[in-house]
Amino acid sequence: EADIYQTPRYLVIGTGKKITLECSQTMGHDKMYWYQQDPGMELHLIHYSYGVNSTEKGDLSSESTVSRIRTEHFPLTLESARPSHTSQYLCASSELTSHFLDTEAFFGQGTRLTVV
Amino acid sequence: KNQVEQSPQSLIILEGKNCTLQCNYTVSPFSNLRWYKQDTGRGPVSLTIMTFSENTKSNGRYTATLDADTKQSSLHITASQLSDSASYICVVSDRGSTLGRLYFGRGTQLTVWP
Numbered sequence: 001e002a003d004i005y006q007t008p009r010y011l012v013i014g015t016g017k018k019i020t021l022e023c024s025q026t027m028g029h030d031k032m033y034w035y036q037q038d039p040g041m042e043l044h045l046i047h048y049s050y051g052v053n054s055t056e057k058g059d060l061s062s063e064s065t066v067s068r069i070r071t072e073h074f075p076l077t078l079e080s081a082r083p084s085h086t087s088q089y090l091c092a093s094s095e096l097t098s099h100f101l102d103t104e105a106f107f108g109q110g111t112r113l114t115v116v
Numbered sequence: 117k118n119q120v121e122q123s124p125q126s127l128i129i130l131e132g133k134n135c136t137l138q139c140n141y142t143v144s145p146f147s148n149l150r151w152y153k154q155d156t157g158r159g160p161v162s163l164t165i166m167t168f169s170e171n172t173k174s175n176g177r178y179t180a181t182l183d184a185d186t187k188q189s190s191l192h193i194t195a196s197q198l199s200d201s202a203s204y205i206c207v208v209s210d211r212g213s214t215l216g217r218l219y220f221g222r223g224t225q226l227t228v229w230p
Binding site for chain 2: 006040041042043044045088090091092104105106107108109110112
């Protein structure tokens with residue numbers, strides 16, 4: 001069972017509010033990711049990190065920001081939420097090995113965000 | 117353009133029956149292919165991961181196959197159960213970047229009826 005946790009699971013918030021989605025993992029993984037997923041659609045990478053103090057933007061343009069001050073923690077922040085931000089946000093982590101590519105990616109349960 | 121296409125988009129079967137889900141990809145250079153199960157409102161959970169040299173891999177009632185030449189994979193579910201109702205996502209990783217970028221299909225929504 002994966003030890004990666006997201007909070008909150010569900011969030012309904014008004015337009016213009018600042019929100020932070022939390023993601024924590026206890027597996028000691030260096031690589032962490034944030035994905036956005038709309039119903040019936042594929043996951044889109046919005047942010048990723050190779051380790052502490054490393055953050056990069058993904059494929060999908062996003063108005064969110066992330067930080068990686070500690071290995072186990074990778075929060076995502078929206079400074080001013082809009083209805084277009086309504087979606088499911090999934091956090092994931094994996095090991096960083098010299099081979100990079102064959103490590104398992106573990107996902108959190110997701111945060112369902114609704115901006116009204 | 118790297119893409120992952122899954123079929124069918126949705127599938128309904130009766131409990132106890134078998135089914136096969138398909139995944140075609142154009143990701144290159146190829147690294148590995150994974151099948152995930154995603155229950156409604158939850159994060160994906162890994163079922164199998166296969167590298168270029170592997171043709172088949174099983175995980176209980178789930179058997180995945182990979183044909184790297186034709187860039188096709190299938191996930192076969194045997195003796196389906198009600199708990200198999202979920203979205204099954206095919207994910208392909210490339211070797212073209214240090215990230216090992218993951219490309220996601222849209223998933224096949226499987227519903228198992230009693």
